[in-house]
Amino acid sequence: MKYLDKIGFYHYYRRGGKRWPLKGEPGSRGFLEDWRIAEAEYLGTTPFGVKESFNEIADRYLVSPEFNDLGAGTQKNYRVYIKQLRRDFGPSPIGDIKRKHIRAYRDGIAERKGAANQSVRVMMALMAWAIDADLIEINPAANIK
Template sequence: MVGRRKNKADQWLPPRVYRGKSRYEYRPSSGETIKLGFRPKDGIESEQVKAQVWADYAKAKDAPVAVNDVNKLISEFHSSAQFIRLSANTQTDYNHYCKRIRRVFGHMSPRDITKVNVRDFMDALGNQGKVVTANRHKSYLSALLSWGAERGWLEQNPAFGVKPFKEVARDRYVEDWEFELVQRVARESAYPYVAPMMDFAYLCRARTIELRALTEADITAEGIYLRRTKGSISEITGWSDRLVSAVKEARSVYPDAPVSIDRPLFHGKKGAPIPASSFKTAWGRIMRRALDSGLTERFTFHDLKAKGVSDHKDKASGHRSKKMQAVYNRRPDMITPTR
């Protein structure tokens, strides 16, 4: 049963139909707003106007209802200009995180998500020991819902104010023998380009994404020019015998690949860049074989940057903050005694 309108002048309007700025608007329980006909400019709502509004209402009411759920919000967000402006690395992460968010929240209306829902989602992952996973998914969900709130999908972001889990910084230090064992396995694998990449990660204290972006043009007379990501300071790492050997090895992996100044230093058989997913697969297989060959504890490729920072005489990492430099220094500093 439809309730009576407070304003008697509105009694003729169909259920859930209201006057917008220039048009009549039908607002079904699904939360969307469906535009009907234009309101008369002179403000006179004649019987003909009223009849047309009722006709438009009947069509809108019988039309399939658009489902404005989280699945649709994700599709809209990932097609937005804001998403396109994100770095390629962030886009890749978001495309990964959205899969779990779809499974958990996809069928829900964004308006129905509460802080308790977000907390329960994080706790479920945290109870499985996936603290970092929980935090990263919460960050993505918050970015998604903030974007939606600014565009009328919901009133306010329920993920805002939900506390992330405290993360413990990695302290895995890769010993020299472990490095050498895994590098040997890499040279004997189907992914020999990983071996010189390991040297670069260590010598230049570099991330995987930075190494995959290196080109022949970045090999200069002074050294290797590294464009650092995540706000770190780009720099040139001067030449050493080991770095010279690493460049020669990288170039020798696929010697028949086309050569150009903008060709990636680390590339596939035809000179194409190595996708992040392909590198991840390669590293996973190399690590599994290394564990079968005497490695006692696995480590990440990113741990090689930390090893490079830890072994560097100045602990140089490219980070602007002392806090981040400390995160990557995984060996105790040598301090002279008081006397």
């Protein structure tokens, strides 16, 4: 795929003798996302939620001090719901999970109202931890009713 703007110019992120193609018009969502990814690769960091999957974040959360501070019963409960959430969100990049996806998941198991609500609460706790770990910027599960 060629990355041309309306005028026919190619745009690249160039640093350290390497270049990364940037999609679309400067300032567009795709352009900015590609810029963020290229800069993170150059700096050797991971941009917010771009590469890490839900599974990877869940694994990190389950060994975190915040999770270990929870009571044994709460930990057991969270593990059950995280296992269920992995089925739908597992390979998804954490930054791609939006409110609409969490609502759709909740609505898909709405016949079990308690399970639906608890799934959202567990997702909200996991995403809050991801914010504190500087993995995402916004909690997509916050205030879902």
